[in-house]
Structure formats: structure tokens, C-alpha cells
Amino acid sequence: MRAVVAEEGMSTAEYAIGTIAAAAFGAVLYGVVTGDSIVDALTKIIERALDTAV
Template sequence: MRKLLNGLRDDAGMTTAEYAVGTLAAVAFAATLLKVVGSDKITAALAAVISRALG
């Protein structure tokens, strides 16, 4: 019985799955951010902010 309980408590591989989910979420966020920043309105707004900050 003790051997069975120890086997059930073993969570080997969970960290790999957690890293995979975290990486997938980061890639999805980066893709969304790239799509938003790539739009014409956002590009113009960022250029205006940078121009104002530099000069």
C-alpha cells in the first residue's frame, strides 16, 4: 500500500508540462502584442511619443 501511495505522489514530468504551458502562453502573448504594435495607428502613436521624447 505504501508503494502505491508513493507512486501516486510522484509528480515527475509536471514541471515539463508547466514549462510547456508557460512557453505557449508567452508565445501567444508575443504574437498578440506584435499584431497590435504592427497596426498603423499604434505605430504612428509610438513614433509621436518617441519624437516628443527626443526633441
């Protein structure tokens, strides 16, 4: 006897979860990049690089 397994909609559910995960990752990444600590760190790096070039 063969077992009948319904896998209809499996791909759609996987795509939906992947899309939600990608959107959540993008939101977290945006929050990290636009945070004050990252902006301050990048500003210090740029200022230090410009100070040594003079």
C-alpha cells in the first residue's frame, strides 16, 4: 500500500516564510545601520582617515 501525502501548498508556505524572514532580517539590519552607535563609529573612522591624510 502506498501512503498518500498531500503536499499541496508546501512551496507557497516555504516562500511565504522565506519572504517574512528576509523582511525581518532587512528591518533588523536597517535598525542597526541607522542606529546612533554605527553612525558615530563610521564618522570617527572617516575623521581619523582624513586627519592622517593631511
